[in-house]
Amino acid sequence: MADTPVYNASEPSGGDPLKVDVNAQYEGFEWEYIYIMFCGFVVWLIIPGIGLLYSGLARRKSALALLFQSMMLLAVTTFQWMFWGYSLAYSRTASPFIGDLKNFGLMNVLVAPSPGSPVLPEIVFCLYQLLFCACTVVIVVGGAFERGNILPSLIFSFFWATIVYCPIACWTWNSNGWLYNLPSLDFAGGGPVHIAxxxxxxxxAWVLGKRKHHGEVSHGKPHNTTLVFIGTAFIWFGWFGFNGGSALNASMRAMLAIFNTNTAACTGVLGWVMVDYIKHKGKFSVVGACEGAIAGLVGITPAAGFVSIWLAACIGFITSIVCASMQNINNWLRIDEGMEVFKLHGIGGMVGAFLTGIFASQSVSALDGSTMDPGGIDGNGMQVGRQLAEITAISSYSFVVTCILLCILKYIPGMHLRVNEEQEMIGLDRAQFFDEQIGDWTMYENTPGVFSSSAKEEPVSPPHEKQPSSNAEESGK
Structure with a gap:
């Protein structure tokens, strides 16, 4: 076996390719970084998957806006990551709370051994972690469901990634981070991705306020269940790379993490469908099955490389049961978070992080040949307390800092976080796009059910338009 590459601080970029063969240091480890690159390609599919999922859950008049945002948010996040995001999260000279700007503009990020694993060139590690950041940003913007202005959401995403995601990623995964050294156990992003x-x-959703006419049946019905199903399939497939690549090597631990991912998703489906079947007196829900799969995937994310297969099944099942039981969480909180991001990712992430502390096993983490992280199964009861510290810190930081950021943006002149009432009524697609397809929909705007096939919803006319009189009213005149 070849010697493991060693980072040389005197050549932070990994060497001059005009003078030496920079590939030579990775001879014997090619499959390691090829595997992580493949996992990165798979993770990329989560982004359009979220776009399809959100688009299907929304009403038709705002469906294209959510597809567009998923693509635009990937573009904005990529720029942020190249500009300073990677450096703030993963610079080798980071503080316990945030990185410095030693890698500003991806300076010296090329072929040197990465800070995550010496067998990965840093450029591979950087791309893989970029996709984690992009997935998280796309999930967050679901909170602006059907009423968030698109341009401000893009500006928000740049700064949110900078002051929320990057510090939390540094806490959790940077070797200098305070949660990393506590240590809290987070294999693939239960804290930085889901809880945050x-x-x-x-x-x-709280800062934007409720949608107009919130509470109508049509607001809670997906317009296209097929898109929801396809989006979930993309997300499920992408999660194999999300969890399977988080070992940062092609070890037996990575293979187990992939098996655990599928297992938890499947038991998540079973748990959620069971709750729906009981609640709705023997009837099923396709959307419920999709939500159950996502709840199981979220729950297993922090635990995938720490637990055995049967305990992964328990985590997926328990997480989906808890999330399905929180069906009325938005009413309890009096916040109109229609995409249920908090229920699935926030609550699911907290449940998964907590169960990781209970079920983590040193014998599983040791499958990569070097990690020895004991958990509750090994009698390490303190790990549950450390997981609670992670949950509390990330929850409070992400909520408070996001509120502050949004309030600052809200009061910047010209920065309208929310569309006006007329635009909300006609839908984000017609209000903010000029595509020919959207123009074609105007012929259906007076046809009942065109915007919501599930709810038989009639489009709401803008406030300034007078509603036509019915035949009965005309005859009365």
């Missing part, structure tokens, strides 16, 4: 996105989406 869930609480931030809740903050986004």
């Amino acid at each position: 996105s869930g609480w931030s989406a809740l903050a986004y």
Whole structure:
């Protein structure tokens, strides 16, 4: 076996390719970084998957806006990550709370061994972690469901990634981070991705306020269940790379994490469908099954590389039961968070992080040949307390800082976080896009059910338009 590459601080970029063969240091480890690159490609599919999921859950008149945002948020986050995001999260000279700007503009991020694993070139590690950040940002903007202005959401995403995601990623995964050294156990992002996105989406929805005519049946019905199903399939497939690549090597631990991912998603489906079947007196729900899969995936994310297969099944099942039981959480909180990001990602992430502390096993983490992280199964009861510290810190930081950021943006002249009432009534698609397809929909705007096939919803006319009189009224005149 070749010697493991060693980072040389005197050549932070990994060497001059005009003088040496920079590939030579990775001879014997090619499959390691090829595997992580493949996992990165798979993770990328989560982003359009979320776009399809959100688009299907929304009413038709705002469906294209959510597809568009998923693509635009990936573009904005990529720029942020290249600009300073990677450096703030993963610089080798980071403080316990946030990185410095030693890698500003991806300076020296090329072929040197990465801070995450010496067998990965840093450029591979950087791309893989970029996709985690992008997925998280796309999840967060679901909190602006059907009423958030698109341009301000893009500006918000740049700053949210900078002051919320990057510090939390540094806490959790940077070797200098305070949660990393506590240590809290987070294999693939239960804290930085799910808990942070869930609480931030809740903050986004709270600051924007409720949708107009909130409470109507049509607001809670997906317009296209097929898109919901396809989006969930993309997300489920992408999660194999999300969890399977988080070992940062192609070890047996990574293979187990992939098996655990599928297991938890499946038991998540079973748990949620069971709750729906009991609640709705023997009837099923396709959307409920999809939500159950996502709840199981969220729950297993922090635990995938720490627990055995049967305990992964328990985590998926328990997480989905808890999330399905929180069906009325928005009413309890009096916040209109229609995409249920907080219920699935926030609550699901907290349940998963807590159960990781209970079920983590040193014998599982040791499958990569070097990690020895004991959990509750090994008698390490303190790990549950450390997981609670992670949950509390990330929840409070992400919610409070997101609220502050949104309030600052809200009071900047010209920065309208929310569309006006007329635009909300006609839908984000017609209000903010000029695509020919959207123009074609105007022929259906007076046809009942065109915007919501599930709810038989009639489009609401803008406030300034007078509603036509019915035949009965005309005859009365």
